[in-house]
Amino acid sequence: MVLNNIEKLIEKYLNAETSLQEEAQLKAYFNSDDVAPQFEAYKPMFQYFSESKKEQYTKDVPLKSKKTSLYPWISVAAVAVLILGLVVPNFMGPTEKEKQEAQLVYNQTMEAFSLISIGMHEGKSQLTNLALVGENIEEGVQQASKLGTFSTITNKILKNKSH
Incomplete structure (x- = not known):
């Protein structure tokens, strides 16, 4: 009965129709030592998911980008030219x-x-x-x-x- 249930859960899992509880049952089954021989092919996949959950990235992630963009400076220059074009003729008539x-x-x-x-x-x-x-x-x-x-x-x- 258990094998029949596992077979149905695997089929649902491959069709992306399982709930979180059903996925937990599959992980528990494939992490145990008594996996049926016909399901041995799925065991490395579920063990990988369990192991990858434990992995952590230990390097520091830089928050600031070292590459600067010219677009903000271009807009600042355009505004400066516009202001100079409007203000200077008034002072220098x-x-x-x-x-x-x-x-x-x-x-x-x-x-x-x-x-x-x-x-x-x-x-x-x-x-x-x-x-x-x-x-x-x-x-x-x-x-x-x-x-x-x-x-x-x-x-x-x-x-x-x-x-």
Whole structure:
């Protein structure tokens, strides 16, 4: 009966279905001297588990890693650069000479834009005059066509009177 029970427990153990109490029964059986010959193959496995429980690691485990990472330092450097980029321009603003040079460049630019604007207005008035000349030429062509018609009619009248 005991062998039948052990066989069922081994089968459950290999299928990972045993409880802690059943595993304790198997360990006790395989650590005893009267193990059945058909179960001798399992004896070293259970004895190993019992022996490995007793083993202890005796060396000191270092808690600090000797290898340092650069990532924290990179983030610190990035924050420092960002702060310097935001703070330094406020303290080290443009000097009085730089402000005067900037004002001079601004005034020269505005003067150049003013000259361009005047030139554009002159060009616009010339285009307006050109448009008026074009209209006058068109009106003259119409008048000339009327004059041509008048001349033709006059010639017909004069030819009719002379006959």
